[in-house]
Amino acid sequence: MSSPANKWPTFFIVATGVFMSTLDSSMVNIALPFIMKDFHTSLADTQWVVMVYLLTITASLLFWGHLSDRLGRGRIYTTGMSIFGLGSLACAYAPTLSILVSARFLQALGAAMMMATGPAIIKETFPKEQLGRGLGLIGMAVSLGLMSGPSLGGFLLELASWHLLFLITVPLGLLFAFLAIRILPGPTHHYTGPLDWLGSLFWSCALVLLSLTLTHASSASWSVSRLLLSAGTGAAALCCFIIIETRLPHPLLTMSLFRNRLFSLAILSAVLSFMVLFAVILLIPFHLDRVLGLPPSRIGLVMLAIPSSILVISPLAGWLSDSVGARLISTLGLGISTLGVFLLTTIEASTTPLIIAGQLSLLGLGQALFLSPNSASVLSHVETSKAGAAAALLATARNLGMLLGIAQAALLFSLSFRGVTNGLDLRDFRPEHTPSFLTALHYALLGAGLSGLLGMAASWLRGNSAPHRPEDPDPAVRPSHQQS
Structure with a gap:
């Protein structure tokens, strides 16, 4: 564990990495309609700018967590920050959609290395009784990245083009990679077994x-x-x-972790929660652009409603997690998010941006209440030697939810839009297709709402878990020498 003197410098470095990855993600989501126009590509092709990022992260997170338990979390995190900065530079100068997707793959490798190790570094740095608060503060960094992305992205899109969006994180990534080398903890070598x-x-x-x-x-x-x-x-x-x-x-994924119902259902509810969130994040910018005709800066301001709610609620959610446990708070959060999505299924061409922003705020509020308690619930029930694997699994669940949410929303929207327009794609949209667009949007959001209901059920069925104290034995995972 890091010394108390390094707690806040370590937190600042981890939070910066989280901020950069979420800032990039939220800016790119805003830019998708404009990337589609620039390259004149279909929704199915353009969504791979986001999909390849999430797919690469999801596919490699477990490996980086596995490797960090051997080589040291600080080392993996620092390398990831450097790769992320170089990947951002490659994205900024991509001349075609295929090259942009390839550069996003490189950028995602770096993001995955940071995501797989960041929560475990926080777990090792903060005392156990402050874990929920530490993760709540990380939630604030997430919300700041998400909050800055839409407004900054909209401004940059009007100022220049989407290429400029990727340049923002290049100097930050390289600077904080240097700082991470000097501050983050060195190798701990919990495992020495072969890689899976x-x-x-x-x-x-x-x-x-x-x-x-x-x-x-x-x-x-x-x-x-x-x-x-x-x-x-x-x-x-x-x-x-x-x-x-x-x-x-010495597996990539310790399957024995899933024998504990609290752990396994917390992971499942995380997947479903992010399916809900990213279905909305994918589709609503297209509605604001195609149907309402808002300029990029206005689109950014409307989408700002989600992270603004997360910023306000995340610290409270972390405190509640340390005080009353995860079950009630997480389930309530998912319920509020699901309500927000079902309200979004009622929007029409006449619905004002202010009303849409209010519904998005409800979605963000629920996500904030869910995220910190659920993350603390997962990480407080694993032993330190498995913290890297558990943190990677938690990040995998999050990104798998994003990936599935985008894929589900795009599939339902495309099938519905083609069905009511006799085979047209979203790139063929014209104002007379607005009723067809709204029909497809409602079907896709309804699918996201059903995922939210399933997430509520999974979160509640996990059972009760008392707040975890420093002197408590680890209830979910027996010591490694007993697992065999």
Whole structure:
């Protein structure tokens, strides 16, 4: 564990990495309609600017957490920050959509290294009785990145173009990589066993194939047999991954963690929560741009409603987590988020941006109440030697939810829009297609709302968990020498 004197410098470095990755993500979501116009590509193709970022992070998080338990979390985090900065530079000068997607892959590798190790570094730095508060402050960094992204992105889009959005994080990434080398803790070497290369391969293959299936399910270029082959191979790869992980002495994913209901249902509810959030983040900017015709800066201000709510509520949510536990607060948060999504299914062409912002605020408030208590619930129930793997799993759940939310929303929207317009894509949108757009939007948001209801059920069924004290034994995971 880091010394108390390094607590706040360490927090500042981790929070900056979180801020950069969320700032980039929120700016890119705002820019998607303009990237689509610039390259004249379909929604299915353009969404890969976001999808490849989330897919790469989701596929590699477990590996980086696995590796950080051997090489040291500070070392992995520092390398990730450097790669993220270089990837941002490559994105800024991408001349085509394919090169932009490739550069986003590099950027995502760096983001994954930071995400996999950041929460574990906070766990090692903050006393256990302050873990919820530490994660709540990280939640504030998340909200600041999300909050700055829409407004800053809208301003930069009007000032220049989307290329400039990626340049913002380049100097920050390189500067804080240098600071991280000097401040973050060195290697701890909890594990010395071999790396799980085979498990990493099957996990990555499963995610890539299943994501391709979801993305191209509405595409005329993919036949039914090709979709079935992709889905079947992806499912088979996932089954192989699970089998491998249950048999290895030092697996990529410690399957015994899921024997505890509190842990496993907290992970599931995290996936469903972020499915709800990112379905909205993907679709609403298109409504504001195509239907309401708002300029980029106004779109950014409306989308600012989500992170603004998170900024206000996150510290309170962290304090409540330390005081009363996660079950009630997390379930209430998911309920409020789901209500916000169902309210969004009622928007029409005449709905004002102010009303939409109010509904988005409700969504952000619920996400803030859910996130910090749920994260603290997961991390406070694993032993320190497994903190890297658990933090990586938590980040994997978050990014898997983002990935599935975007894929589900894009699939439902594309299928609905094509169905009511006789095969048109969103890039063909004209003002007379507004009723068809709204129909497709409502169906896609309804699907997100149903995911929210499932998340509420998973969060409540986890059971009660008393606030975790420093003197408490670790209730979810037995010491590693007993697990065999």
